[in-house]
Amino acid sequence: MAKVTGLGGIFFKSRDPAALGAWYARHLGLNVEEWGGVRFNEDAQRPGYTLWSPFAADTGYFGPGAQPYMINFRVDDLDALLAQLRVAGVEVDERIDQSEFGRFGWIVDPEGTRIELWQPPA
Structure with a gap:
């Protein structure tokens, strides 16, 4: 049976993705990469990782409407x-x-x- 094996990512809208990324880097120590997100590798023995990445507030990626998280x-x-x-x-x-x-x-x-x-x- 196929199953979920982990979290693939956290994606959300932001008024200013670059500024928000800088805030998380400064205050929580996240290593924000050039593309604007963070890659978490929880288990080096298994492929895959968890992503953290703010999106522009007007992104259509999430579909219409507000997305609580x-x-x-x-x-x-x-x-x-x-x-x-x-x-x-x-x-x-x-x-x-x-x-x-x-x-x-x-x-x-x-x-x-x-x-x-x-x-x-x-």
Whole structure:
């Protein structure tokens, strides 16, 4: 039986893709490539990767209408990253959730998108 083997990408609209890419590079350390996106290789033993890439706000790629989404980034030290983002002036939600799935915090990017940061359990 054929099945899904991983996430192929995260694609979304942006008012200013280049500026938003620069913000994510500066504040979250994403390695934004020349073409405007980020390639995540989660398992070097398997082909494929996950992509992160903003699209122009008027793109037709997603079809007509608004497309809601949520981005969740895995992080290695939630407390340190949230502290670093606060110092940089990024909007940080004061709430942190903890469960058997790990710890979760939230920030808001310059376009008003709520981003979830996840530190998996040790």
